[in-house]
Amino acid sequence: MSRPRTPPAPAEGGARPGAGTPAPGPGGGPAIVLQGLTKRFRALTAVDDVSFTVQPGTIFGFLGPNGSGKSTVIRMLCGLIAPTAGSASVGGFDIVRDPESIRERIGYMSQRFSLYEDLTVLENLTFYGRVYGLRGAALEARRDAVAGLVHIGDRLTQRAGTLSGGWKQRLALACALIHEPRILFLDEPTAGIDPVARRELWDLLFQLAGEGATLFVTTHYMDEAERCTEVGYIYLSRLIVSGPPRDLKRLPGVTPAGTQRFEVRCLAPDGTSLPTRGLVILRRMPGVRDATIFGDAVHLLVDEGVSPATLRAAVEGNGIAQAQVRPMGPSLEDVFVALTAAEEARRRAARAGGRA
Ligand SMILES: Nc1ncnc2c1ncn2[C@@H]1O[C@H](COP(=O)(O)OP(=O)(O)OP(=O)(O)O)[C@@H](O)[C@H]1O
Ligand SMILES: [Mg+2]
Structure with missing residues (x-):
């Protein structure tokens, strides 16, 4: 087997999780909690005082324009980078005190996910399975299960590099699921794939959520946001709103009085x-x-x-x-357009008042 290009992010620290990981939060608490989470890169505040909670079994859609801080939030929640201020927990574990426990228990499909293109589908699954400590019959069983889940079973001997975009996405998802994580972070899992593949991937996400998994998904597609149990919208590093789509559409200001x-x-x-x-x-x-x-x-x-x-x-x-x-x-897009305009107005007023 050739050397992988880059190690997969969740493997950092040589974590060795057990399969069939426990339900989120101890005592059945929330799956994900953010409290004033902030990340600064030198002078740039990429994530500014973001707070929200995601309950187990939820599909949480995280939206916002390019560069608003979505991936940075995910990377903090996955224990890959430390916050500058604030706190967060995932599956009951603190992202600063216990990032290893988090990395063991979550699945993470990054925006630029790393498959090993010169390895076959099966070898990729095997590699990721081993990273998570799976061996022998357990590894084989999980490999079969995830290959079946994403319907990639008849391509096991194909080199990953020769798969089309949609199939690569599926394989990346299968790799992220190999250790049966109960909380999954998917950073733009449907970017660049065709509408049928997108729909199939969402069917799969619903299936996983139906089985009790918590999904944290970023997307730029409004139709995908409409399908989420809850959505959060981040704009220029600040969370503007979060909640179930139906509730957000009823917010005052979305369809102004009159x-x-x-x-x-x-x-x-x-x-x-x-x-x-x-x-x-x-x-x-x-x-x-x-x-x-x-x-x-x-x-x-x-x-x-x-x-x-x-x-x-x-x-x-x-x-x-x-x-x-x-x-x-109103559509969710109407919601985000209206609330972004209101936020812009608020920022302008704050600047004019010398407070920004
Ligand atoms: N390691 C880093 N060093 C410096 N700046 C960074 C770093 N990572 C992210 N940023 C900056 O933080 C901001 C937020 O980036 P992030 O990748 O989180 O945005 P995003 O919402 O995921 O965007 P997109 O929709 O394009 O994926 C951007 O201005 C980005 O350039
Ligand atoms: Mg991103």
Whole structure:
């Protein structure tokens, strides 16, 4: 076997976990707790005073723009880098006092996961299994189990380097699961894979959560966020909000008082959808605060006085034969857009007041 390029992160410190690790937190406490967690890299504050709790069996989706601090939070929670301030526990273990116990018990698929490309699928699984102290029949059983779970059983002799992106992702997930961790950190597990592979991977995540695992998943995909039990949104190092998607959509400020949301479908005489044409017209209408294309429809945030009839009257004609208007609730994207704007305004005000 050739030398691995880089050692897998969870193996740091030569940890030797037992398979079938215990449930999260002692006494059935939360799986993950962050309290004022902060990380500074010299002058840069990458993670600023972040606090939240993740209960066992949850799929927690962690979102935020590039460079907001998601991976840095994960690396602290996995015991790979120390926080500058604040504290956190994973599975009941403190990330500063007991990072080894954490690394033994968690699965971690990093954003740039390391498979050993010149090794076969089976050799990769074997390698990671051994890192976690599995040997003999136990190793074989876990290898079979995870290969079955990600449906990679008929590719065991294929070199990892020749797998397509989606299959590499699956293999990386299988490697992260080899020691049956009860808490899994997945940093953008579906980046760059096709929609079918994404859906299959999410089916798998639901299966794992259904079996009691806790999943902490970063993603830039809103449809994935909508599927999570809870989501957290971090913006420029600070957590803006966290909670179940349904609760976040009801937060004051997401749909401001005196406004309402509509979905408008603009149809040509032959029934074709013309969202772009509709968007141009709707954006010019008085009382329209925000208009965005979603799929083949336009999503609108409008003043209360703007009725479906007004919208239809404005849009119909102009090559649009029919406008279908229906009221709708906010999407998670709407939530994040609204709360980010509010946070920006708060920061501007703080700067103006000389407090930032
Ligand atoms: N080891 C490091 N040294 C210095 N700066 C770092 C280090 N690691 C991360 N950073 C900085 O911390 C900030 C947060 O980075 P992080 O990788 O956590 O963001 P992210 O939210 O995961 O972004 P992405 O969505 O692009 O993956 C960035 O400004 C990044 O450049
Ligand atoms: Mg990242």
